[in-house]
Amino acid sequence: MRMDRNKSLAILLIVVGALILLSNFTPAFGYLLHEIMSYLIPMAMIVLGYYGIRSGNRVIGWVILILGLLILIGKLSWLIGPLLAVGLIIFGISLLRGRGPRY
Template identity: 55%
Template sequence: MKNRNNGTAIVLIVVGALMLFGLFAPLFGKLIGLLFPILLIVLGYYGIRRGRVVIGTIILAFGALSLLAKLSWIIGPLLGIALVIFGISLLKGKKSYY
């Protein structure tokens, strides 16, 4: 059992050192950047469910706005695609009786 704990400790030390040296920085930076706002949303929801409505709402709103800012690079193009598809469906939906 002791050897298993030593192996886990060594793996954690190596991963931590690699993170500090920046080898995994692009991957972990993006994941942490998305996980933190999601964590805030979950904590805000949990606070609201536990009866702390004001602080829960503030934390939830801050998390939602942070997540929206982090995902803005994909929200804009998706909104553009949705508008084009909606416009095409409006054009095809018109029936001409001429």
Template identity: 50%
Template sequence: MRMNRHSGLALLLILFGALILFNKFGFHTGHLMSYLFPVAMIGLGWLGVKNGKSLIGFVLLAIGGLILLAKLSGLIAIAFAIGLIIYGISLLKKKPSVY
């Protein structure tokens, strides 16, 4: 199988379809499925912008991005907390400057 510019999209569509089928047949992938819809909206929005349908593309990108941002808010909060801790430790280790 040769990879061309449409192979990535085809593989992504196959993956999304397989996830939906697994969920319908009882192999619960609920946590993964909750990210499928916003990622698909972002992908369709990007495709719309790329193909000249900028209004609907940007609307889908914005809505998908907001939904995904809400779903990732817990991870973003953890990353922010870790960043604050690392910054605080770096401030404590920094030698005070003498004026």
């Protein structure tokens, strides 16, 4: 069976609609779907912004890409903060041992 573009779009719309209905009727699935979508939407904005830049619509593409990056950084702040702290600790230890950059 060969899938053309319209059939794949129709299947995608059916799946998205079913997920929305399931999220309304089952609280646990709704919470899980909300968590997944809160990361997928900014990633989709980044991809669409990149596609807009590549296709020639640079201003709108950059705006969407930067907005998606800012939203994703805000969503990943629970991970970025501790990683930054670990990096600062490692850098401080390397400075104490005398292996840091020379100014």
